[in-house]
Amino acid sequence: MTEYRHLIVGSGLIGCFLGSLIGQRAQVGFVGREPWLTRLTQGVTLTDYAGHEQAYQAAENQCSTVIPNLITRTVVWLTVKNTALESTLKALQSKLGEHCVVICCQNGLGAPDMARRYLPAVTLLQAIVGCNVVWDATRCSLHKATQGGMYIEQPHHFEPTLNQALQNIAHPLLTVSLRHDIQAIAWAKLQLNLANSINTIVNQPVKTMLLDKACREVIALLMDELLAVAAARGIRLPRLTRLPARWLPVLLRLPTWLFRRLASAMLHIDDNARSSMWWDIAQGKQTEIDYLNGALNHYAGQVRLSCPLNNKVTALVKALEAAKSDESRGILDGKTLKYRLHLK
Ligand SMILES: NC(=O)c1ccc[n+]([C@@H]2O[C@H](COP(=O)([O-])OP(=O)(O)OC[C@H]3O[C@@H](n4cnc5c(N)ncnc54)[C@H](OP(=O)(O)O)[C@@H]3O)[C@@H](O)[C@H]2O)c1
Incomplete structure (x- = not known):
């Protein structure tokens, strides 16, 4: 051949x-x-x-x-x-x-x-x-x-x-x-990619975002929704990071001093690195949000679940896409982000 x-x-x-x-x-x-x-x-x-x-x-x-x-x-x-x-x-x-x-x-x-x-x-x-x-x-x-x-x-x-x-x-x-098990790997990768939307919305480097406990709590909530849908669909998520998929939200919710120690690999990134979704917004391009956070609701509906927070985050990213201009937008901290998402 x-x-x-x-x-x-x-x-x-x-x-x-x-x-x-x-x-x-x-x-x-x-x-x-x-x-x-x-x-x-x-x-x-x-x-x-x-x-x-x-x-x-x-x-x-x-x-x-x-x-x-x-x-x-x-x-x-x-x-x-x-x-x-x-x-x-x-x-x-x-x-x-x-x-x-x-x-x-x-x-x-x-x-x-x-x-x-x-x-x-x-x-x-x-x-x-x-x-x-x-x-x-x-x-x-x-x-x-x-x-x-x-x-x-x-x-x-x-x-x-x-x-x-x-x-x-x-x-x-x-x-x-x-x-x-490529489908399960796609879901496990999506769990990690859910944070890209938050990085885009808060308009901060990935590292700064990860060191803000309130931002991490929002990412953990997004992951909770995905984990519930994956479990309901019978998808066993393979481990793509040092920790199993279900432990990632637990890690994200730790106090920052402990998170720094236990998540050193996650924090081993360039101080100024941003997500590709942030770059898309900065360049006035359409993002992949509909295929990431925005895709979850469709799969959730098939097992009678919903992903309200991922939907809200999708709407915020789409508003940024529609606004086109990146210049005037400010930086959000995690507490303000939670307020905008009506979270305590
Ligand atoms: N970058 C990463 O680190 C990474 C990691 C893992 C997975 N991914 C995934 O991999 C995929 C690709 O990402 P990427 O970062 O490589 O994107 P990218 O840098 O934008 O590369 C895609 C390229 O394809 C071009 N293109 C679009 N339509 C085309 C066509 N019909 N014929 C020829 N070229 C065409 C685009 O040009 P225009 O920009 O002019 O449309 C762009 O240059 C995405 O789904 C992403 O989520 C990316």
């Missing part, structure tokens, strides 16, 4: 990071926008907090702003944001030929279901990226800023060449595990 080629569709932070790792061992093409394609052809360095480094440079003919007309025997890594997924699937629909596998890499809930609607005859897998990747313009580097590897749904039918293709991503910079 001939090897699979790889195609990254949506070459931004995650797409360029994954594609540059795949490119160390296999043939890869990139579909994306500027300035990312120029960055790739000029050369990027992949780095992480542990000091690993890997250089990568793509050739001009590997990069394109449009999806190729006929794609065959290719693993297509869909790395656009949820907000661009539907239009990208429509563009991809008529271009997939024989033996293609499409991998949805979006955070949140719902991307694989949407992909299945547009590509019913294609082998679809879900992947969850467990780490954060940021762009460091001074070093032209894609920096893996947190711990966490890549989880890829185990294909239902074992095919050695496909398994090999999926393992092509593995590198000291990113561990890869093929998993049967």
Whole structure:
């Protein structure tokens, strides 16, 4: 059997990071926008907090702003944001030929279901990226800023060449595990991502937010809602951090002096780091809120539960999206946030 080629569709932070790792061992093409394609052809360095480094440079003919007309025997890594997924699937629909596998890499809930609607005859897998990747313009580097590897749904039918293709991503910079419980992993990752909305609303660096007990209490309440829905749906959340999923709200509610000691890994972040959702608002872009906090209510309704706090937080983020201008907005502390959310 001939090897699979790889195609990254949506070459931004995650797409360029994954594609540059795949490119160390296999043939890869990139579909994306500027300035990312120029960055790739000029050369990027992949780095992480542990000091690993890997250089990568793509050739001009590997990069394109449009999806190729006929794609065959290719693993297509869909790395656009949820907000661009539907239009990208429509563009991809008529271009997939024989033996293609499409991998949805979006955070949140719902991307694989949407992909299945547009590509019913294609082998679809879900992947969850467990780490954060940021762009460091001074070093032209894609920096893996947190711990966490890549989880890829185990294909239902074992095919050695496909398994090999999926393992092509593995590198000291990113561990890869093929998993049967990818849906549960998506829920566990969403539990961690619920805090992005609070970071966006309070307009503070992630670290400052985490050191404010009232902010942590709000995040813990958001997580309580998710844990209740996951339990009602019979989803056992795998552990993605040092603590099991159900203990995270307990940790967040501790007094700050104790939280500092026990959550040192969580606080091991750049003083000025902000969530990607905060950056979306700062750049006047649509956020992924509907697929994160905003998606929970749909799944809760199916098991006769609701997620009122996640709904309120979703509404606040959507108000920020609608306001467009980021300049005039102030900084909130946790107590004011609680007041705005009608919490004691
Ligand atoms: N960044 C992280 O650390 C991280 C970690 C884990 C998971 N994730 C998830 O991974 C997904 C991707 O996130 P990201 O941070 O990599 O986003 P990103 O940096 O915005 O990358 C997506 C890129 O795809 C481009 N794009 C959109 N539609 C396209 C199309 N039809 N054809 C070609 N390119 C297209 C976008 O361009 P425009 O901006 O012009 O639309 C953007 O450059 C999200 O669901 C995110 O939640 C991200």
